[in-house]
Amino acid sequence: MGPGRAGPHTGVEVMTAYAIRRILWLIPVLWAVATITFFLMHAVPGGPFTQDKPLPAAIVASLNRRYHLDLPLWRQYLAYLWDLLHGNLGLSFRGDRDVAMLIRDGFFVTAQLGILAFLVASFFGMALGVLSALNQNGPLDYVGVFVATVGAALPNFILATFLIVIFAVNLHWFQILGWGGPEHVGDLLNPSAWHIKKMILPVVSLSFLPMAYIARVTRASMLEVLRQDYIRTAHAKGLAAQVVIIRHAIKNAMIPVLTLMGPIAAVLVTGSFIVENIYSIPGVGRQFVEAVIRRDYAMIMGSTLFYAAIVAVANLVVDLMYAVVDPRVRYG
Amino acid sequence: MQEAELIERAELEGAVVGRERGLWADAFYRLTRNRLAMAGLIILIAVAALAIAAANIHAVRRYDPYLDQLYNHLQEGPSWSHFFGTDNLGRDNWARVLAGVSISLQIGIGTQIVVLMIGLLVGTTAALGGRFTDNVMMRLTDVTYAFPDLLFIILMRSVLSGRQWPVIDNPKLQVILAIAFVNWTIIARLVRGQMLSLAERDFVLAAKALGASPWRVVVQHMLPNSLGPVIVAVTFGIPIAIFAEAALGFIGFGLPPPTASLGRLVSDGYAYMQVNYWVVVFPASAVAVLMLCFTFVGDGLRDALDPRMR
Numbered sequence: 097m098g099p100g101r102a103g104p105h106t107g108v109e110v111m112t113a114y115a116i117r118r119i120l121w122l123i124p125v126l127w128a129v130a131t132i133t134f135f136l137m138h139a140v141p142g143g144p145f146t147q148d149k150p151l152p153a154a155i156v157a158s159l160n161r162r163y164h165l166d167l168p169l170w171r172q173y174l175a176y177l178w179d180l181l182h183g184n185l186g187l188s189f190r191g192d193r194d195v196a197m198l199i200r201d202g203f204f205v206t207a208q209l210g211i212l213a214f215l216v217a218s219f220f221g222m223a224l225g226v227l228s229a230l231n232q233n234g235p236l237d238y239v240g241v242f243v244a245t246v247g248a249a250l251p252n253f254i255l256a257t258f259l260i261v262i263f264a265v266n267l268h269w270f271q272i273l274g275w276g277g278p279e280h281v282g283d284l285l286n287p288s289a290w291h292i293k294k295m296i297l298p299v300v301s302l303s304f305l306p307m308a309y310i311a312r313v314t315r316a317s318m319l320e321v322l323r324q325d326y327i328r329t330a331h332a333k334g335l336a337a338q339v340v341i342i343r344h345a346i347k348n349a350m351i352p353v354l355t356l357m358g359p360i361a362a363v364l365v366t367g368s369f370i371v372e373n374i375y376s377i378p379g380v381g382r383q384f385v386e387a388v389i390r391r392d393y394a395m396i397m398g399s400t401l402f403y404a405a406i407v408a409v410a411n412l413v414v415d416l417m418y419a420v421v422d423p424r425v426r427y428g
Numbered sequence: 429m430q431e432a433e434l435i436e437r438a439e440l441e442g443a444v445v446g447r448e449r450g451l452w453a454d455a456f457y458r459l460t461r462n463r464l465a466m467a468g469l470i471i472l473i474a475v476a477a478l479a480i481a482a483a484n485i486h487a488v489r490r491y492d493p494y495l496d497q498l499y500n501h502l503q504e505g506p507s508w509s510h511f512f513g514t515d516n517l518g519r520d521n522w523a524r525v526l527a528g529v530s531i532s533l534q535i536g537i538g539t540q541i542v543v544l545m546i547g548l549l550v551g552t553t554a555a556l557g558g559r560f561t562d563n564v565m566m567r568l569t570d571v572t573y574a575f576p577d578l579l580f581i582i583l584m585r586s587v588l589s590g591r592q593w594p595v596i597d598n599p600k601l602q603v604i605l606a607i608a609f610v611n612w613t614i615i616a617r618l619v620r621g622q623m624l625s626l627a628e629r630d631f632v633l634a635a636k637a638l639g640a641s642p643w644r645v646v647v648q649h650m651l652p653n654s655l656g657p658v659i660v661a662v663t664f665g666i667p668i669a670i671f672a673e674a675a676l677g678f679i680g681f682g683l684p685p686p687t688a689s690l691g692r693l694v695s696d697g698y699a700y701m702q703v704n705y706w707v708v709v710f711p712a713s714a715v716a717v718l719m720l721c722f723t724f725v726g727d728g729l730r731d732a733l734d735p736r737m738r
Contacts, residue, residue: 125570125571125574126574128571128574129571129574129575132571132575133583136583136584136587137583137586137587139587140583140586140587141587141589245464245720245723245724245727246720248723249667249716249719249720249722249723249724250716250719250720251671251674251675251715251716251719253674253675253678253691253694254674254694254712254715254716254719257694257698257708257709257712258709258712260701261701261705261708261709265701265702265705266705362576362577365576366576366577366578369578369579369675369679370578370675370678370679373678373679374678374698384579384582385582385679385680388582388583388586388681389680396583399579400575400576400579400583403576403579404574404575404576407574407576408574
């Protein structure tokens with residue numbers, strides 16, 4: 097990463113200014129997301145208390161009053177923003193529970209799934225990409241490119257379907273349904289709360305697509321870097337091949353891969369939706385889908401904002417890392 | 429290796445014979461040399477032809493995907509009388525999967541038409557409309573981009589579902605719009621980036637220096653040169669839309685039942701997987717084949733149209 101050309105002091109200052117600008121930009125983005133989601137979800141036909149067998153009008157009226165649904169929409173909106181500024185995400189219509197608590201519980205599970213999938217995808221993706229590039233047009237390269245191409249095109253629920261049919265239904269190797277990891281923070285270090293066999297299929301289903309992306313970009317970037325003059329120079333000055341590859345090629349080839357991490361976070365978020373629904377994993381994605389079906393307004397808002405914030409922060413972190421690596425960005 | 433050599437030789441010949449082939453003819457030639465892309469294209473054409481034939485000719489679909497319910501043939505595996513087996517109501521899965529393929533293709537392509545219209549409009553306006561317009565357009569894109577895709581699609585789909593509005597009371601169109609409203613940002617950003625970078629390129633400067641009008645510069649020089657990446661992005665957008673539709677169907681937000689969309693076929697089949705997993709395998713394979721083929725064609729187009737590959 098080395099010191100920037102402008103010297104460490106000004107570099108840090110420029111970086112800080114850039115970071116602050118980007119963090120401030122998050123506020124209007126999240127506000128816009130909140131606003132759009134709020135009015136979209138209220139535009140969804142039917143309300144939370146619409147049922148096949150209609151409730152008595154008096155009960156609906158008192159329920160509406162309880163959740164302030166009797167106010168005009170703009171006042172509900174302002175009230176929601178006001179609560180949001182105070183860190184209050186409101187109450188879920190289901191069981192009257194605090195949305196923040198529900199999301200926290202759900203995210204504890206989603207995060208395990210996402211982090212495991214991210215680690216698996218990064219490790220195997222980079223390994224596959226580097227190996228492919230070093231054996232360009234060799235058999236290993238064909239295998240790598242094939243896995244990356246198929247993986248990038250195969251939707252996770254299709255992959256999950258095949259995995260379930262093969263490994264759970266026919267071979268009975270793994271159980272499905274539910275999450276194998278702990279569901280409470282207290283159980284994190286308790287080995288009996290981890291059921292690895294139940295975790296493998298969901299993690300593989302979720303990690304395959306990002307793995308394929310990472311492998312593709314790593315391969316392309318490695319190939320590009322290997323053709324650069326400084327690699328030839330490094331070889332020419334007599335460095336060992338491994339040193340050239342590890343210190344000069346891989347390090348530089350990782351820059352484009354780094355920018356991929358933002359989209360990868362988005363892919364994991366989208367993927368976790370589907371994967372959680374397939375395997376009945378009680379995460380935020382499943383909570384969101386159930387919330388939309390039930391018109392659970394506070395829960396829809398909470399989970400949308402939560403996901404938008406995660407994706408935005410992931411993109412921010414990536415851009416900041418990128419700015420550290422590539423000085424042109426922070427002066428832009 | 430042979431393929432690479434062939435392409436290289438072909439290019440050398442092209443260079444020696446002279447630059448008679450234009451950009452597009454050249455790209456087409458390069459595409460036909462790409463075996464994976466051609467295989468994908470041929471399979472796609474075959475599958476599309478089959479789906480269209482099935483929709484119109486009874487001898488191809490053999491059973492009605494909805495109405496023929498054979499109660500003495502429930503949950504059967506593949507056989508000569510039912511190529512893909514039957515489902516829990518004795519409906520023929522061959523007919524249902526082909527109906528699903530047709531829906532997927534319509535939605536995949538329909539979405540990209542809408543995406544292309546919005547994307548070209550927003551992208552070109554942003555690039556050529558001055559600094560203020562650019563800021564507005566790009567902030568709009570940023571916000572749309574900040575939404576987690578599927579979340580927004582589910583919300584949009586819920587908003588549009590069951591509406592009796594003129595024109596868009598068709599559920600297929602509603603799904604298309606829901607997906608397109610999320611995916612246009614890719615094209616918009618791409619078009620804007622292309623336009624901005626092309627504006628600095630030597631050949632555009634040369635055209636301007638020679639006195640070409642701004643309109644001529646945009647239409648004659650910039651649009652054709654930005655079209656390549658756009659075509660590639662649209663091709664890649666089709667499998668994304670097919671996936672989104674299937675995912676919507678899978679979690680129950682897709683086309684209303686009993687429509688045989690592929691995602692719904694897979695999710696309906698899940699309940700009976702222990703009894704008859706073929707119900708799941710065939711529609712899932714159909715989604716996989718469609719997405720793989722479109723991606724291969726997209727890869728081939730990208731390689732064929734990217735001038736840097738030369």
